[in-house]
Amino acid sequence: MSLTEEEQTALVTSDDPHHPANLICELCRNFYTLGWVTGTGGGISIKKEEHIYIAPSGVQKERLEPHNMFILNYPSLEYLRQPTNLKPSACTPLFLAAYDKGAGACIHTHSQWAVLVTLINKGKKSFKIANTEMIKGIPRPSTGKYYGYHDTLEIPIIENTAHEEDLRDSLAKAIKDYPDTSAVLVRRHGVYVWGDTVWKAKTQAECYDYLFQLAVEMTKLGLDPAGPIDPLEE
Ligand SMILES: CSC[C@@H](O)[C@@H](O)C(=O)COP(=O)(O)O
Numbered sequence: 001m002s003l004t005e006e007e008q009t010a011l012v013t014s015d016d017p018h019h020p021a022n023l024i025c026e027l028c029r030n031f032y033t034l035g036w037v038t039g040t041g042g043g044i045s046i047k048k049e050e051h052i053y054i055a056p057s058g059v060q061k062e063r064l065e066p067h068n069m070f071i072l073n074y075p076s077l078e079y080l081r082q083p084t085n086l087k088p089s090a091c092t093p094l095f096l097a098a099y100d101k102g103a104g105a106c107i108h109t110h111s112q113w114a115v116l117v118t119l120i121n122k123g124k125k126s127f128k129i130a131n132t133e134m135i136k137g138i139p140r141p142s143t144g145k146y147y148g149y150h151d152t153l154e155i156p157i158i159e160n161t162a163h164e165e166d167l168r169d170s171l172a173k174a175i176k177d178y179p180d181t182s183a184v185l186v187r188r189h190g191v192y193v194w195g196d197t198v199w200k201a202k203t204q205a206e207c208y209d210y211l212f213q214l215a216v217e218m219t220k221l222g223l224d225p226a227g228p229i230d231p232l233e234e
């Protein structure tokens with residue numbers, strides 16, 4: 001299905017700030033200030049019905065403009081729009097793994113908290129944290145609810161590869177092995193977080209980042225992020 005130039009332009013042109021092409025630009029500017037998408041790394045993709053919006057590869061993500069967006073048809077994976085002289089994000093196969101799981105948006109951050117949490121869990125296949133209020137912002141699909149304050153949240157960690165696209169198989173395996181997860185950490189690299197909608201993906205990415213920072217700081221203080229509540233605390 002090839003679209004005319006006009007039809008392609010219409011897919012990235014809107015006065016609605018919530019249109020995916022506009023939102024990707026706005027959110028990347030926000031994420032840049034958080035240190036999530038600096039130095040061209042990281043990014044976000046949004047799915048609107050059968051259209052998946054993807055940013056170009058290797059560009060400053062905080063300077064994106066709506067007309068820079070690639071558009072993929074889902075599930076045919078045919079490109080409907082490919083801006084000239086640009087390549088789609090190397091994260092595309094990873095974003096697609098999240099869409100295959102039913103996501104409406106997927107965020108990839110290079111947050112240093114995500115990187116550090118993989119380093120304090122040296123040799124481990126997952127990161128765990130419990131008894132923390134912000135866990136309640138993370139959905140638990142098997143229960144149809146969110147995690148509870150006393151639950152243990154477990155996020156898989158996969159090993160980094162030299163090229164982003166080569167992470168696809170291990171990310172897909174982690175999603176299969178941890179059916180309740182909505183995030184996958186990549187050692188020495190960052191994290192992928194997805195949600196049913198762009199807003200859920202965003203708030204969940206914020207909760208995860210908070211929990212990663214908390215876990216790093218707790219570990220520095222000799223506290224176990226997944227440990228029980230100390231009776232002397234209260
Ligand atoms: C600082 S380069 C980082 C990239 O290799 C990659 O990890 C990344 O997250 C962004 O890939 P990109 O293809 O620019 O969207």
Ligand SMILES: [Zn+2]
Nearest residue numbers: 041042164190
């Ligand atoms: Zn990356």
